[in-house]
Amino acid sequence: MTLNELKYIVAVAKEKHFRKASETCFVSQPTLSVAIKKLEDELDIKLFERRKQDVLVTPIGKQIISIAEEILERSKDIKQIAKESQGNLSTELKIGAIYTIAPYLLPKLIPSFHKLAPNIPLVIEENYTHVLADKLQSGELDIVILSLPFDEPNIETYSLYEESFSAIIPKDHPLAKSKKPINLQEIEDETILLLGIGHCFRDQVVEAFPNLMHMNYQSSRLQKTFEGSSLETIRYMVSSGAGISIFPCTSLSERDEELFSIKPLANPVPKRTVALAWRKTFSRMQALELFKQAIEDIEIPCTLS
Template identity: 35%
Template sequence: MNIRDLQYIIAVAETRHFGKAAERSFVSQPTLSGQIKKLEEHLGVAIFERTNRSVEVTPIGEVILQHARQIMEQVDAIEQVAQAHHDPLAGPLRLGAIPTISPYLMPLILMPLKQDYPQLRLVLSEEVTDTLTRRLQQHEIDAALLATPVEEPELETMPLFDEPFWLAHPRDHAFYNKEHITREDLETTELLLLAEGHCLAKQTMEVCRLKERSTRGEMADLRAASLETLLQLVGAGFGSTLVPALAMRGSWATGSGIVTRELEFPDAYRRVSLVYRASFPRIEALHTLARVIHDHLPNTVTPIDAVGVRG
């Protein structure tokens, strides 16, 4: 067994295809297939279940792959330790972010990060919370920007900032003539929500004290896949919704026919954190990223210092 064998089985597990895994590994398919077969014979177990149509990981294969990913992270850590001797911030940092953060925060920090730390290269991916958490656990990314707490014991959390929610509604909405929006107003109105899987939908329901999604009424079947689509529905007069403060900088905020106002509830916010594996060896790179984020946050959010105190 060698490192190359582990790289091969990880490639097959991630692509679910021997040919694609061989291309990714820069070897021929017979070479890759032969090495994996030798590894399975050496271990006395089948890592993959092969059919004419698919490649699936066996239960014992999942356990082996978990160890393989941990080993490859340590191999990468060895290389990074050597690299850090010359430059502790050098190399790629694989960062994930949820879709309701990434489009609004990344434009604020990418250029400053590139200018101040040109040797640190962000590799970005945008996915929902559950997917990012799973990818963190499987060592596919190094850290993730999330807006919900994580309970997995192998993951650590670095709080960054608290982000208030704003109410967005059409100009002809009943809310337009109300000087103050109460929680009772939100509890009794129909709200547009993102589709299942987006943490913002759950957070909106929590702020509005909604126990479950509406299954009746005009809004019951409207489930947007992105915040931008949701806001287009608001602008078209289909209803109201809650918007995180960073998204208020989006292009939709002007000339869209949408009225916005900050909610005046003490708990109408979400906490955005940088989540990472406790075993991740490049903590200094994460602290650097956190500092850049803090330095370029707009005044619509409340930064949190290193010990979790709101600034």
């Protein structure tokens, strides 16, 4: 059994096709097929069922491929530990962040990190929490920035800061003139602009205001909920008078006050905790500590650490 053979079976499991797997491994298809057949003979099992159009992983194959993925990831760690022991901090760090955090944190974080670790390139990805979780588990990402709770096996988390939510209201709306915090009863007949399904921030807003969706259907007035693809879309819809929304405070700035009114929410004020997450087996602890320090070095308005 060799690392190459493990790499080949992982590739086939991912691509569900021998030819495509051979291309991703930069070997010929016969080379890959012979290596996998050799491994199956050695183990006296079938890892794959060969079909006309694709490949099906057998139940025992799934168990072995899961272990193979971990072995391959750990083999990379061995090389990285050796490099870092010699002061070579040059391997890229693959970072993921959810959509409602990335645009507001990363522009400050990236230069802060590069001051501490100028030789470590950052590869950045924005995505939904569930996608980032899958990529973190598979090793496609090293660290992700998201909001808690985040309960995943083999994952460590580190809380960075806590931020409250705020209401944003068109300037010509009667509530824009209110000097009191906004409560749910005051918006029950309003058009509510929320992020679409899949965004964890949407889930947190609905959890904080459990009657919000119910009110949308029960209101005696013509009332609906618009679901936007991004906070930026919703930001300009509120500015145009299309409705009101609830935003995390880090996504708002003084320039937004030219577009709409920003109002605090009544107690208990809903909040979220933003955190880092990484695999327990992640070996580049020096790079991880530098990343934590880079976040702690920047000023993040309206948050509590």
